[in-house]
Amino acid sequence: MTxxxxxxAWERFQSGAVATARAEILDSWRRSxxxxxxxxxxxxxxxxxxxxxxxxxxxxPVLLGMADLLVGNSTSLALADxxxxxxxxxxxxxxVGRELDRVDFGPGSRVGESLAGxxxxxxxxxxxxxxxxxxxxHYKQPWHSWACVAAPVVHPVTRRVAGTVNVACRAEDANHxxxxxxxxxxxxxxxxxxxxxxxxEKRMLDAHLSFRATATGPVVTIDRQTMIIxxxxxxxxxxxxxxxxxxxxxxxSATEVxxxxxxxxxxxxxxxxxxxxxxxxVIRRGKSRGLAPSTAAPAVSLGPxxxxxxxxxxxxxxxxxxxxxxxxxxxxxxxxxxxxRLRRYxxx
Numbered sequence: 001m002t003x004x005x006x007x008x009a010w011e012r013f014q015s016g017a018v019a020t021a022r023a024e025i026l027d028s029w030r031r032s033x034x035x036x037x038x039x040x041x042x043x044x045x046x047x048x049x050x051x052x053x054x055x056x057x058x059x060x061p062v063l064l065g066m067a068d069l070l071v072g073n074s075t076s077l078a079l080a081d082x083x084x085x086x087x088x089x090x091x092x093x094x095x096v097g098r099e100l101d102r103v104d105f106g107p108g109s110r111v112g113e114s115l116a117g118x119x120x121x122x123x124x125x126x127x128x129x130x131x132x133x134x135x136x137x138h139y140k141q142p143w144h145s146w147a148c149v150a151a152p153v154v155h156p157v158t159r160r161v162a163g164t165v166n167v168a169c170r171a172e173d174a175n176h177x178x179x180x181x182x183x184x185x186x187x188x189x190x191x192x193x194x195x196x197x198x199x200x201e202k203r204m205l206d207a208h209l210s211f212r213a214t215a216t217g218p219v220v221t222i223d224r225q226t227m228i229i230x231x232x233x234x235x236x237x238x239x240x241x242x243x244x245x246x247x248x249x250x251x252x253s254a255t256e257v258x259x260x261x262x263x264x265x266x267x268x269x270x271x272x273x274x275x276x277x278x279x280x281x282v283i284r285r286g287k288s289r290g291l292a293p294s295t296a297a298p299a300v301s302l303g304p305x306x307x308x309x310x311x312x313x314x315x316x317x318x319x320x321x322x323x324x325x326x327x328x329x330x331x332x333x334x335x336x337x338x339x340x341r342l343r344r345y346x347x348x
Contacts, residue, residue, distance in 0.1 A: 003135050003171065007144070010136040014039055025118060025137045031126070032117035032139040039117065042103065042142050045110040049087045055079065055163040056088050058196050059153070062188040063090060063165070066181070074173060076100055077185070078166040080150075084112025084125035087163070100168070103142050119143060120150030124164050128152050132179065135171035147174035151186045156194040157201045158228045165189060201226060204278040207270045215282045220265070222247065223278040233283055236260055245336030247279050249343065258339060259283065261324050310345045313338075317347070 006021070013019035013029055021029070032039075050056070056079055063077045070077070070092045079088040086109045091097035100106060113122030117139025123131035130151040136144045148168040155162040165185045167178050200223070208221035208228045218233035220243070227240040236259075243259060247267065250257045252275050259265045265281035313331070320326040328338040341347075 006134070006136040010141075010144075021137065024123065024131065025133070028113060028118040028123050028126075029139055031113060035114045035117075037115070037117040037139055039139055040141050042140060044104045045115050046108045047085055047110055049081075049085060049108050051088070051107075053081070053087065054193075054196070055081065055153075058192045059163065059165070059189045060088050060090075062192050063088075063185055065188070066185060067092070070181075074170055076168040078105075078121075078168065080111065080121045080125070080164040080166060082125070082161050082163055083110070084115075084121050084164070085110045086121070086166075103146070105143075105146075105168070116140065120148035120168075121164050121166050124150040124152050128161055130179070130182070134174045145171055147171045147178070149178040149182045151182045153186050153189045153193070156190060157197050157205045158226060160229070162193065200277055203270055204228060207268075207278065207280050211268065211280045211282060217282050217284040220281045220283060221270075221278055222281070223276065226278070236263060236283065239335070242334050242336035243281075245334075246339050247281070248275060249340050251275075260335070261322075306345075309341070313341055313345065313347065 009019040009021045013021070013026075019026065019029075059079050063079070067077065067090055073092055074096050075092045076096055077090045078086055080086050086105065086107050089100070089106055091100065105111065110116065111119055111121045113119070113126045116122055118133060119138055119140075120131045120133045123129075123133065130149070132147075132149045134147040138144055138146065146168055147170065148166055150164050150166040152161045153163055153165060154160070165182055167182045167185070169178065204221050204223065204226065205228060208219060211221075212219045212230065218230050218236075220230070220233050220238065221228040222240055222244055224244060227238075227243070229238070238259065246257050246259060247254075250267070252269055252273050254267055256264055256266050259281070262285050263283055264285075265283045268280040268282070269275060269277070270280065271277040313327070316327050316330055320330065324335060324338055324342075328335045331338065333341075
């Protein structure tokens with residue numbers, strides 16, 4: 001479509017009339033409208049960012065390695081985290097930088113589709129696919145003078161999207177080379193992430209892939225900082241920190257733990273007898289087949305405060321029908337802390 005045809009389509013869509021646009025763009029416009037995104041005003045949400053995050057620390061030098069080739073081409077390179085927040089930006093010249101600042105595209109800007117409507121990073125964050133958005137294909141009118149192409153970077157160890165690479169230029173300068181550049185940058189960042197991965201992380205990945213090939217249930221592999229999770233386990237909404245708390249409390253000799261409402265996991269340390277090198281969990285629904293002795297709390301005499309806490313937890317469990325997620329929410333504690341208390345008081 002020509003730029004004029006695209007603007008006409010955008011205006012027709014905003015007026016409620018039938019509009020013709022690329023399927024990917026039209027789908028995104030509909031989601032943006034459903035989410036209540038304002039098409040006329042920016043009104044972006046901003047957040048604090050970690051400039052030393054692993055993705056920025058590894059990805060920024062890769063993008064800067066191509067920067068010399070883009071100087072004078074009115075181009076901007078950016079990184080965004082897995083939630084669609086811009087975490088880093090480089091501009092080929094000061095004019096481009098000032099113009100992007102005026103349209104609020106910079107570090108800390110949350111440009112996920114549900115907040116900022118149709119844009120490259122927004123679509124990529126939503127679909128985990130490469131996305132090209134040119135001119136009036138952007139949902140927000142202030143971005144109509146820009147073109148951007150974004151693509152996800154999959155972490156070679158966790159196999160999850162680590163973040164997004166974005167290349168932007170003025171809409172009238174958009175061409176097929178944008179796609180070539182972003183694909184090259186994504187490959188470069190993925191390779192850099194692989195090189196930066198530790199030997200421990202690679203052992204975790206090897207163990208994860210080995211169990212995945214034979215396990216009958218979803219497989220999750222974790223340590224203190226990393227979680228490798230299959231799509232089949234994503235529906236359980238497992239939190240890495242809480243899951244690690246449960247595993248660490250159980251200890252290296254445990255064979256099974258409760259990891260959620262109606263969920264149990266068999267434990268397989270990557271290095272037998274150690275937890276620090278990571279643990280493979282094979283998850284299943286249903287009752288426990290019996291926890292290892294180390295997962296049960298030792299018999300202890302309870303003081304007055306502990307007796308009161310036990311009473312509150314027991315009563316709340318009854319009120320919530322045993323739903324531990326609801327119990328944790330009512331008590332204002334994490335699920336990991338709740339499971340720790342349940343084991344201590346022999347309620348699990």
